[in-house]
Amino acid sequence: xxxxxxxxxxxxxxxxxxxxxxxxxxxxxxxxxxxxxxxxxxxxxxxxxxxxxxxxxxxxxxxxxxxxxxxxxxxxxxxxxxxxxxxxxxxxxxxxxxxxxxxxxxxxxxxxxxxxxxxxxxxxxxxxxxxxxxxxxxxxxxxxxxxxxxxxxxxxxxxxxxxxxxxxxxxxxxxxxxxxxxxxxxxxxxxxxxxxxxxxxxxxxxxxxxxxxxxxxxxxxxxxxxxxxxxxxxxxxxxxxxxxxxxxxxxxxxxxxxxxxxxxxxxxxxxxxxxxxxxxxxxxxxxxxxxx
Numbered sequence: 001x002x003x004x005x006x007x008x009x010x011x012x013x014x015x016x017x018x019x020x021x022x023x024x025x026x027x028x029x030x031x032x033x034x035x036x037x038x039x040x041x042x043x044x045x046x047x048x049x050x051x052x053x054x055x056x057x058x059x060x061x062x063x064x065x066x067x068x069x070x071x072x073x074x075x076x077x078x079x080x081x082x083x084x085x086x087x088x089x090x091x092x093x094x095x096x097x098x099x100x101x102x103x104x105x106x107x108x109x110x111x112x113x114x115x116x117x118x119x120x121x122x123x124x125x126x127x128x129x130x131x132x133x134x135x136x137x138x139x140x141x142x143x144x145x146x147x148x149x150x151x152x153x154x155x156x157x158x159x160x161x162x163x164x165x166x167x168x169x170x171x172x173x174x175x176x177x178x179x180x181x182x183x184x185x186x187x188x189x190x191x192x193x194x195x196x197x198x199x200x201x202x203x204x205x206x207x208x209x210x211x212x213x214x215x216x217x218x219x220x221x222x223x224x225x226x227x228x229x230x231x232x233x234x235x236x237x238x239x240x241x242x243x244x245x246x247x248x249x250x251x252x253x254x255x256x257x258x259x260x261x262x263x264x265x266x267x268x269x270x271x272x273x274x275x276x277x278x279x280x281x282x283x284x285x286x287x288x289x290x291x292x
Contacts, residue, residue, distance in 0.1 A: 024061060024062060024098065025061050025062065025291075026061045026062045026063070026290040026291040027057060027058075027059045027060050027061025027062060027063055027098075027099060027100075027290055028045075028057070028058045028059035028061070028290060029047065029055050029056055029057045029058060029059075029063065029099070029288065029290065030047070030055075030056045030058060031047050031049065031053055031054055031055045031056050031105065031288075032047040032048050032049035032050070032053060032055075032105070032286075032288070033047070033048045033049075033050075034046070034047055034048075035048070036292075037218060037219035037289070038219050039216070039217070039218075039219040039289075042291060043291065043292050044064075044219070044289040044290060044291055044292060045289065045290055045292050046218065046219075046287060046288070046289045047287070047288040047289070048285070048286075048287055049105045049107060049123075049285065049286040049287070049288070050107065050263075050264045050283075050285055051107055052104075052105060052106050052107045053105050054102055054103070054104060054105060055099075055102060055103040055104075055105050055123060055124075055288060056102050057099050057100065057101060057102055057103070060098070060099065060100035061098065061099070061290070062096055062097070062098055062290070063096070063097055063098075063099055063288050063289070063290050064094075064095075064096050064217075064288070064289045064290065065094065065095055065096070065097060065123045065124065065126045065286070065287070065288050066092070066093070066094045066214060066217060066286075066287045067092070067093050067094075067121040067122065067123055067126055067127065067128035067284065067285075067286045067287070068090050068091070068092050068108075068121055068128050068193070068227045068228055068265070068266040068284045068285050068286070069090030069091045069092075069108045069118055069119065069120045069121045069127075069128035069129050069130040069131060069148075069149045069170075069266055069284045070090050070107075070108035070109045070110040070111065070118030070119045070120070070121065070130045070131065070266055070281050070282065070283050070284045071087055071088070071089050071090050071110045071111065071118045071130075071131040071190075071228075071231070071246070071247075071261035071265075071266050071267045071268040071269060071281030071282045071283075071284075072087035072088045072089075072090075072110075072111050072116070072117050072118050072130065072131035072132045072133040072134065072146065072148050072150075072152050072190065072231075072268050072269065072281050073087050073110075073111035073112065073113060073114065073115070073116050073117075073118075073133045073134065073269050073278060073279070073280055073281055074086055074087045074133075074134045074190070074231050074234070074248065074250070074251075074258050074268065074269035074270045074271040074272055074278035074279045074280075075087075075133065075134030075135045075136045075137060075145070075152065075153070075155050075187060075234070075271045075272065075278060076114050076136055076137070076272050076277070076278045081182040081183060081185075081236065081253055081254070081273065081274045082137035082155065082156045082157055082179070082182050082185055082253075082273065082274070083137050083155060083156050083177065083179070083185050083186050083187040083200065083205060083233060083234035083235055083236060083250075083253060083271060083273045084134050084135060084136055084137045084155045084187045084233070084234050084251075084271035084272050084273060084278055085134035085135035085145045085152055085153025085154045085155045085161075085163060085174060085175070085177060085187040085188045085189070085190065085197075085200075085206075085233050085234075085271045086134050086152070086153040086174065086175075086187065086188065086189045086190030086197060086205070086206070086208050086230055086231030086232050086233045086234075086240060086243075086247070086248070086250055086258075086268055086269070086270055086271045087111065087118075087131055087132070087133055087134045087152055087153075087190045087230070087231040087248070087261065087268030087269040087270070087271070087278075087279070087281050088118075088131035088132040088133070088134075088145070088146075088148045088149065088150035088151045088152045088153075088164070088166065088171065088174055088190040088191045088192075088197075088209075088230055088231075088268050089131045089149065089150040089171060089190065089191065089192045089193050089208075089209065089211065089227075089228035089229055089230050089231075089243065089245070089246070089247065089261070089266050089267055089268045090108060090110075090118050090120075090121065090128055090129070090130055090131045090148075090149045090150070090171075090193070090227075090228055090266030090267075090281070090282075090284045091120075091128045091129040091130070091131070091148070091149020091150065091166065091167050091170030091171045091193065091228070091266075092128055092149070092170055092171070092193040092212050092214070092227060092228050092266075093126055093127060093128045093129075093169075093170055094126075094217070095125075095126045097124050097125060097126060099124060103123055103124040104122070104123075105122070105123050105286050105288075106119075106120070106121060106122040106123075106286075107121050107264075107283055107284050107285065107286060108120045108121040108122075108128065108130050108266070108283065108284040109281075109283055109284075110260070110261055110263070110266075110267075110269070110280055110281030110282045110283045110284075111130070111131075111133060111269070111280060111281040112280045112281070114133075114136070114278075115133050115136060115146070116133055117130045117131060117132050117133055117146060117148045118130030118131045118148065118149070118266070118268075118281040118284070119284075120149075120284075121266075121284035121285065121286050122286075123286050123288060128149060128170065128266070128284060129148060129149035129167045129170055129171070130148055130149055130281075130284075131148040131149045131150050131152070131171070131190065131191075131228075131230075131266065131268050131281060132145055132146035132147050132148025132149070132150065132151045132152035132164050132166075132174065132190075132191075133145065133146045133148070133152045134152040134153050134155070134174070134187065134190055134231060134233070134268070134269070134271045134278065135152060135153060135154045135155030135157075135161050135163070135174075135177060135187065135188070135271075136155055136157075137155045137156060137157055137187065137234070137271075137272075137273055137274075144161045144162060144163075144164060145161070145162070145163045145164040145174040145188065145190070146164050147164045147165055147166070147167070148164070148166065148167065148171070149166060149167050149170045149171040149193070149228075149266075150166040150167075150170075150171030150172050150173070150174070150190060150191030150192055150193060150197075150209060150228065150230055150268065151163050151164035151165045151166045151171070151172070151173045151174040151190070151191045151197075152164050152174045152190050152191075152268070153174035153175050153176075153177070153187055153188030153189045153190045153191075153197045153200075153206055153208075153230070153231070153233045153240075153271060154174060154175065154176045154177040154187065154188040154200075155177045155187050155188075155271070156177040156178060156179040156185035156186060156187060156200065157177075160176060160177045160178050160179055160185070160200075161176070161177045162176045162177075162188075163175045163176050163177075163188045163189075163190075163191065163197055163199075164191075166191045166196075170193070171191055171192070171193050171228065172191040172192060172193070172194070172195055172196040172197070172209050172230075173191045173196050173197065174188050174189065174190050174191045174196070174197040174209075174230065175188030175189045175190075175191075175196065175197035175198045175199040175200065175206035175207075175209075175233065176188045176199045176200065176206075177199075177200050177206075177233070178199060178200040178201055178202065178206075179200070179202070179203075179236075183236060184202060184203055184236065185200070185203070185236055186200030186201065186202065186203055186204050186205045186206065186233055186234065186235040186236065186237075186240070187200050187205050187206065187233030187234045187235070187240065187250065187271040187273075188200050188205075188206040188233045188240075189205065189206035189207045189208040189209060189230055189231065189232050189233045189240050189241075189243065189250070190208050190209065190230035190231040190232075190233075190243070190247065190268035190269075190271075191208075191209045191230050191268075192208055192209025192210045192211050192212070192228055192229050192230035192243040192244075192245065192247065192268075193209075193211055193212035193227060193228025193229075193245065193266070194209065194210040194211050194212040194213065194226070194228065194244075194245065195209040195210035195243075196209050197209040197230045197233070197243070198240070200233050200235065200240070202237075203235050203236045203237030203238060204235045204237060204238040204240065205232050205233030205234050205235035205238065205239050205240025205250040205251075205271060206232070206233040206240045206250075207232055207233075207240050207241040207242075207243065208229055208230030208231045208232045208233075208240065208241065208242050208243025208247035208248075208250075208267075208268060208270075209229070209230035209243045209247075210226075210229065210230075210243055210244050210245065211226040211227050211228040211229035211230075211243055211244050211245015211246060211247070211265070211267070212226065212227055212228050212245065213225070213226050213245075214226070214227055214287075217287075218287070226244050226245030226246070226265075227245050227246060227265045227266055227267075227285065228245050228246065228265065228266045228267070229242060229243030229244050229245035229246045229247030229261070229262075229265070229267045229268070230243035230247045230267075230268045231243065231247045231248045231249075231250065231258070231259075231261060231267065231268035231269045231270040231271060231279055231281075232247065232248065232249045232250030232258070232259075232270045232271065233250045233270075233271045234250045234251045234252065234253060234258060234270070234271035234272055234273040234276065234278075235250060235252055235253070236252070236253045236273070237252070238252065239251055239252045239256065239258070239270070240270070240271065242259060242267075242270065243267070243268070245265060245267065246261050246262030246265025246266060246267025246282050247261060247262075247267040247268050247270070248260045248261050248262075248267060248268065248269045248270035248279035248280075248282075249270050249279075250270040250271050251270055251271060251272045251273055251276035251277065251278065251279075252273070252276060253273035253274055253275060253276055254273070254274060254275035254276060255275075255276060256276055257272065257276050257277040257279075258270030258271055258272045258276065258277060258278050258279035259279045260279040260280040260281070260282065261279065261280065261281045261282030262282045263282050263283045264282070264283055264284070264285040265282050265285065266281075266282055266283070266284045266285065267281065267282040268281055268282075269281050269282075
């Protein structure tokens with residue numbers, strides 16, 4: 001038996017409201033890496049999962065869950081000098097659920113192939129959607145960024161292509177590609193869990209969207225842990241900056257390869273171009289906490 005209620009408001013993960021069930025308190029479970037945290041003066045056990053496993057429930061009850069999907073791949077080049085968009089970050093989802101049986105924990109892989117979204121991370125009924133891939137720089141067959149937890153950035157092909165949207169309450173849209181010809185163009189930044197990707201401007205790739213600060217939920221000082229940064233777009237002159245929270249830096253056409261998203265942060269990969277490879281998405285992560 002499982003039930004849950006979304007309680008996310010905007011992009012903050014510090015505030016929670018839990019469904020009340022008569023006689024139902026927090027449960028107890030094991031799995032992942034266990035640590036003790038204090039949030040708002042309340043003591044919790046935190047279980048951190050960086051690889052797929054099982055949440056073993058030893059006492060039925062409520063569990064706070066926060067999951068981050070895998071990041072999308074940056075856009076590649078298509079045999080010309082145009083620039084690809086950055087990959088979108090994995091979506092961030094949070095919920096309080098009731099569990100009276102073991103639950104499978106799935107860590108979403110970051111995308112490692114052209115035009116692929118990241119995989120979703122899942123605990124019970126809670127899923128963080130994988131990030132969308134960045135737009136491909138192919139004048140003969142331009143590809144827009146793809147929808148995901150956060151959207152992939154748009155590319156510049158024969159025309160400038162738009163970034164894609166993120167999943168509601170989980171991520172943000174990618175930025176648009178820009179340019180006037182193959183020597184003067186840039187890809188948009190991938191969307192982040194905490195903010196949209198920036199548009200490409202002239203020869204400068206768009207910056208990846210900012211990640212989401214989950215520090216308060218983990219009992220940490222603000223700014224300690226950010227997840228879900230978008231990948232930077234590729235530029236013919238200047239690479240797009242990586243989104244904070246694990247995004248990969250964009251590439252520079254014919255000069256430098258793009259960076260990949262950070263593992264277990266769900267970052268999007270940076271966009272590539274002709275002679276510069278695109279970055280891969282970073283894997284996701286799952287957190288489970290319960291009061292002690």
